[in-house]
Amino acid sequence: xxxxxxxxxxxxxxxxxxxxxxxxxxxxxxxxxxxxxxxxxxxxxxxxxxxxxxxxxxxxxxxxxxxxxxxxxxxxxxxxxxxxxxxxxxxxxxxxxxxxxxxxxxxxxxxxxxxxxxxxxxxxxxxxxxxxxxxxxxxxxxxxxxxxxxxxxxxxxxxxxxxxxxxxxxxxxxxxxxxxxxxxxxxxxxxxxxxxxxxxxxxxxxxxxxxxxxxxxxxxxxxxxxxxxxxxxxxxxxxxxxxxxxxx
Amino acid sequence: xxxxxxxxxxxxxxxxxxxxxxxxxxxxxxxxxxxxxxxxxxxxxxxxxxxxxxxxxxxxxxxxxxxxxxxxxxxxxxxxxx
Numbered sequence: 102x103x104x105x106x107x108x109x110x111x112x113x114x115x116x117x118x119x120x121x122x123x124x125x126x127x128x129x130x131x132x133x134x135x136x137x138x139x140x141x142x143x144x145x146x147x148x149x150x151x152x153x154x155x156x157x158x159x160x161x162x163x164x165x166x167x168x169x170x171x172x173x174x175x176x177x178x179x180x181x182x183x184x185x186x187x188x189x190x191x192x193x194x195x196x197x198x199x200x201x202x203x204x205x206x207x208x209x210x211x212x213x214x215x216x217x218x219x220x221x222x223x224x225x226x227x228x229x230x231x232x233x234x235x236x237x238x239x240x241x242x243x244x245x246x247x248x249x250x251x252x253x254x255x256x257x258x259x260x261x262x263x264x265x266x267x268x269x270x271x272x273x274x275x276x277x278x279x280x281x282x283x284x285x286x287x288x289x290x291x292x293x294x295x296x297x298x299x300x301x302x303x304x305x306x307x308x309x310x311x312x313x314x315x316x317x318x319x320x321x322x323x324x325x326x327x328x329x330x331x332x333x334x335x336x337x338x339x340x341x342x343x344x345x346x347x348x349x
Numbered sequence: 350x351x352x353x354x355x356x357x358x359x360x361x362x363x364x365x366x367x368x369x370x371x372x373x374x375x376x377x378x379x380x381x382x383x384x385x386x387x388x389x390x391x392x393x394x395x396x397x398x399x400x401x402x403x404x405x406x407x408x409x410x411x412x413x414x415x416x417x418x419x420x421x422x423x424x425x426x427x428x429x430x431x
Contacts, residue, residue, distance in 0.1 A: 164420040171416065176405020189412055196416065249357070251392045267392050271399050279403050297365050298401040304362055323358045326393075329400070 161212075163203045167196055170216050173300060177217060180295050181224045183284030194223040217300065218310045221292065228288065250330035259343035273342045274333065282332040290325035293318055351375050356386045360393045 174195060178188040199219045206215055254270050263269045283291055296307040308318035337343045351359075356379045363376055380387055 167420050168417060171413070172408055173405060175408040175412075179406040185406075185409075188406075189409075192412075192416070196420075249389070250396070251389045268395060271395055274399065276403050279400065280406070294400065297361075298397060299403055299405065301401075304365060319362050322361055326361050326396075330396070 160209065163200055166203075166212050166216075167199065170213055173213075174216060174220055177220055177295065177300060178224070180280065180283050180299070181220070181288070181292075182227075183280070187227075191220065191224055191227060194227070195220040198223055214302070214306050214310060217296065217302070218312070221310055221312075224288075248327055248331045248334075250334055253334055257343070257345050259337075259345060270337070270343070273337060278336060279333075282329065282336050285332050285336075286325065286328050290321050290328050292325075293322040294325040294329060297322060350382075351379050353379075353383060353386055356380070356383065357389055360390055361397060363390075364394055364397050 175188065175192050178191040178195065179185065182188045182191050195216070199216055202219070206212065208215075250270075251267065254267050258266065260266055260269050283295070286294075292311055293304075293307055296302045296310060297304060302310065304318055304322065305315055307322075308315045311318065313321070338345055356376055359372055359376050363373060380390060
């Protein structure tokens with residue numbers, strides 16, 4: 102059985118809320134968030150008090166759910182946007198949208214996956230608003246597909262006296278360096294890498310978050326990895342972390 | 350048997366243990382006879398580990414307290430006061 106290699110265009114999220122106001126600035130965003138929190142708190146009281154309409158499993162308040170996932174969501178936002186200020190806005194967009202949609206969430210067990218889905222959709226909208234189209238996949242990506250960091254390190258032999266070339270190469274990279282390489286990657290390829298490594302989602306879960314078929318996820322994961330490999334090598338060459346015969 | 354490019358293509362998913370049984374065994378058959386791909390797999394494992402161990406950036410305290418204050422809202426502090 103073969104994994105489909107062809108990629109598909111992103112077809113858009115299942116549902117979307119207009120959020121123009123959220124783009125106007127962080128302070129408006131915070132204010133709106135607080136209003137929503139109060140609305141929600143009142144709404145919950147009314148529902149349980151009057152009609153007693155509650156699901157069979159106890160529903161945790163959105164505040165608890167959000168607080169438990171705040172750190173990883175923030176980390177995901179920074180990696181997606183590559184910029185602390187952008188990440189702050191993205192996190193706030195995410196919390197507002199999640200707050201609005203929380204009542205419609207059926208599966209409480211999948212709340213972490215769901216929050217990442219919301220963050221992904223928010224990031225996508227922000228990219229769109231700036232004229233970037235994150236769902237599209239560059240056609241010349243087949244070129245990156247051929248690159249092998251493993252082979253490149255062996256051929257270029259950047260540490261002539263090392264007997265653990267490949268490990269020595271990887272040891273060059275601090276967290277900030279890897280983050281810098283993430284920002285050079287195509288978002289459609291970077292997402293699968295972030296979700297399945299740093300954030301510990303399975304490929305199936307990551308496919309759900311990105312709203313793409315599993316086959317497409319696997320294909321993008323591979324292409325993302327190739328882009329990451331090339332990005333790491335080029336970063337190392339550019340920063341003169343390795344000595345090479347001639348620069349590409 | 351799958352070839353080297355196909356074996357390499359399946360490695361990250363393999364390391365994430367996300368493939369169906371059939372593709373996994375095909376990859377393992379390939380690895381049993383291909384020394385180069387074994388090296389590539391080892392390197393993939395290290396690289397994947399490096400990325401996975403990347404610590405996510407720490408949230409600024411100022412942002413955390415702003416957001417947490419709002420999330421843990423108790424008495425409304427007249428947020429729509431203007």
